[in-house]
Amino acid sequence: MKKKSLWLITGLMTIALLGVFVMQSYYIREAYRLKSQLFEQEVNQALSAVADKVQRLNAVSHITKTDYEWRIKMENQRRDKTRRLIDLDQKYKEDERKRKYNQQKQMIDELNYQDGMIRKLYLSPTIISEIDFYDLANQATTPLNVDVNVGFDEELNMIGSNVRKTFRIGSAKTFNLEPKKLPDSIRYLAYSSNGQPLRISLPSLNAEMRAKFEIEDEIAARRRSNALRELQADTVKLNEGDFNVLEAAAKEMSQLDIPLNERISKPILDTLLRAELLNKNIGLKYDFWLKSVTRDSVLFSKVSFVKGEILPANTFKTTLFSNDVIRDPGMLYINFPDRESLILSNLKVTMASSGALLLVLISIFSYTLYAILRQKKISEMKTDFINNMTHEFKTPVSTIMIASEALRDPEILEDKTRIGRLAGIIYDENVRLGNHIERVLSIARLEKKELKLEEEEVDMNALIAAVADSMSLQLQKKEAQLTLHLDAALPAVKGDELHLSNVIYNLIDNANKYSIGSPKITVNTRNSGGKLIIEVEDEGIGMTKEQSKRAFDQFYRVPTGNLHDVKGFGLGLNYVLDIVTQMNGTIKVHSEKDKGTVFEIIIPLN
Known part of the structure; x- marks a missing residue:
């Protein structure tokens, strides 16, 4: 390759590499600018959110006392109403208990009366179970054996009787059960005057008494419902809507004697700032301070000292109480000393990929130049090698040719000594030529890993x-x-x-x-x-x-x-x-x- 071509390729590759470097630098700078704008936007949004929350907290703090008193009043009303409802419910339950007791007493008295009548009219009445009552209807399986002796006077009135019976009483309980556990009907086994066994069924509660009890229960329920309505009508109802929070807040905010440092505290302001910044994925260390607009003084701060309006770099500010037109609105400042580190950390992937790309391109560029220069040197060395090989091969070939021509001379053919010497020369040069060839072939075999030692x-x-x-x-x-x-x-x-x-x-x-x-x-x-x-x-x-x-x-x-x-x-x-x-x-x-x-x-x- 000519030097001119080599320099041309090197120049073009250098220009291309510089172009890529410039484009990557421009891209990283634009990305940094966009990240900076996004950071500023998120910080301003966080400050606005903090100011809004501070105003709402301030409004709530002004009406806390009135709201508390109103809630206490509503709570007392609820408690009084609950107590009266409990009293009413207890009174109704007591009346119901007495009424049920009287009803049960009446039912027992009626059952005792009916039981007495049965015992007067029939012989040896016995309370039996429901199962035995129905088993007596089946004469084939009845467990009853009866032997009756009855005596009569002259007017055929029964004057005495003797009933001997054998009956296996079932598991049913007798009439001495508690009233609330009585069955719907009381079953009797009795005997007629002629000794015939009879089955008698007596309702525990007859229809007239049942109707009477239902009327009494209905009247009691109606009385309870009327008493509950009277209690509701007698109670003054207080609702949440009866209290206007906005009007109370307006009255509180109209006061002029509330200082700025009493409307918000430093810990609360710090907590709100940290929470809003974390919501925006900003975990940087920050300094903040609150200044009075009317007095131009710092009320409290998280930094050592702030003076005048000369603000340090990476500082943002917002009005804390923007809705206050009468009182001091306050100015909140926040500063991020490590802002650049955050932006650069967000760009580390972009910068790393750009750097890696540039390193790859530089490596390829360097290797290409190295390969070109190396190939150029190898080409030059191969040219020297061919020249040397041509010279090394030419010498023995020329010597052999001269000796061969000498052997063709008729005079030399007659001199055996000279023929032997010329033959020796030809042999030595052939050996020399063979050694050169073997050396070249050995190197070739070594390169191809074909030479086995x-x-x-x-x-x-x-x-x-x-x-x-x-x-x-x-x-x-x-x-x-x-x-x-x-x-x-x-x-x-x-x-x-x-x-x-x-x-x-x-x-x-x-x-x-x-x-x-x-x-x-x-x-x-x-x-x-x-x-x-x-x-x-x-x-x-x-x-x-x-x-x-x-x-x-x-x-x-x-x-x-x-x-x-x-x-x-x-x-x-x-x-x-x-x-x-x-x-x-x-x-x-x-x-x-x-x-x-x-x-x-x-x-x-x-």
């Missing part, structure tokens, strides 16, 4: 010594001094011997290539905390902190100024990192510009 016990001290020996000719070309301090007592680790040798080879090769003059390279091994530590140290050109951070990036090569004698693909250290990581190890780099570099490999022991 062998797990075998490897003696790193011996491996390092073998790699150093194989690189002796290469090191001698630059007159390098390689020093080995293989002090690890436990050098065995589990890993792939081939790739571990490549790791050591890459690190020593880099130390050799990035050194000016005669390279001085030191390889150390030691044990620490159950781990094997391998250090490859050189005194070469070193790296800056920024270069050290990118040393393991793919295709990255430390710049060497205008010199181009250091060849490579920029894949070596990336390969080293991948191999060490797959062995559960770590690699660190410590470097200082123009003083050298130390690569430290830490591998866990078996």
